[in-house]
Amino acid sequence: MSHKRRNSIAARRQRRAPVFAALGDETRLSLVAKLCGGQPHSISQLTEGSKLTRQAITKHLRVLESVGIVRSVRAGRESRFEFDPQPIEGIKEYLDFVSEQWDQALSRLKSFVEN
Amino acid sequence: MSHKRRNSIAARRQRRAPVFAALGDETRLSLVAKLCGGQPHSISQLTEGSKLTRQAITKHLRVLESVGIVRSVRAGRESRFEFDPQPIEGIKEYLDFVSEQWDQALSRLKSFVEN
DNA sequence: ATAAAGCGCAACCACAAGGTTGCTTGTTGT
DNA sequence: ACAACAAGCAACCTTGTGGTTGCGCTTTAT
Secondary structure (H helix, E strand, O other): OOOOOOOOHHHHHHHHHHHHHHHOOHHHHHHHHHHOOOOOEEHHHHHHOOOOOHHHHHHHHHHHHHOOOEEEEEEOOEEEEEEOOHHHHHHHHHHHHHHHHHHHHHHHHHHHHHO | OOOOOOOOHHHHHHHHHHHHHHHOOHHHHHHHHHHOOOOOEEHHHHHHOOOOOHHHHHHHHHHHHHOOOEEEEEEOOEEEEEEOOHHHHHHHHHHHHHHHHHHHHHHHHHHHHHO
8 A cells, every 4th residue: 555645735735626616605605604603404494595596505505515514414304404614624724824834935035134 | 974884794705705716726726825935926937837828827817816815016028926815814714703603503512411 | 185395306598717729919138 | 130938818619607497206284
């Protein structure tokens, strides 16, 4: 078992870009906002406030599910969706990496100006 | 001047979803990674490693520029792109909000179980 | 038993996204 | 002056995305 280490920076990007993409939609952001409160909701419940049809909301939920932000559990005739924080923690790591790079660049610039 | 306060939660989503969307592409994530190091790069420089054409890279840069993650400065015959951290700080706020909601939900659940 | 609620599936549509090629315009090096 | 380089512009193509409608299937309520 060689090649155990397939965790390059590029590979991490490949896994995280879809998570960003999943959050790159107003409707899905509002779904996340509702579900991150902890209580699972059925599709009909999630459709309620929206102007969109149930099927549209379903599609959005499947997108979120495909990247693991959300998970569905069938309960009788309804399927309840619940939040999973892991993928979001993942992209927060990535954003922190970016911020860190930037901060280091700034301090390099600063020390260069001072000398 | 009434209506000074147009900063509802929905309005914030409307401004941030495009930032997430801009990051929701592997190529653009790699561009961000290069530029957040502090040094501005020309389009040709940014195209160098990639398999894509210069025009494709240009389009990606315009997407990043349209949400303010990146800014272009014309310098002679080349246009150099430089990173701007502000929009990314914005979405980090949003993600922190989500995480906070989730944590509160967890602790509510915990105290409910304990009693 | 049967009506209604809740979903899933599939077809379809309009349009945005990602990418290419070809050509033009401006800038730099010699 | 002129070749080479950097970039912009426009047309075009293919695929993906967001949305709809219609229909059928299971589960619940009456």
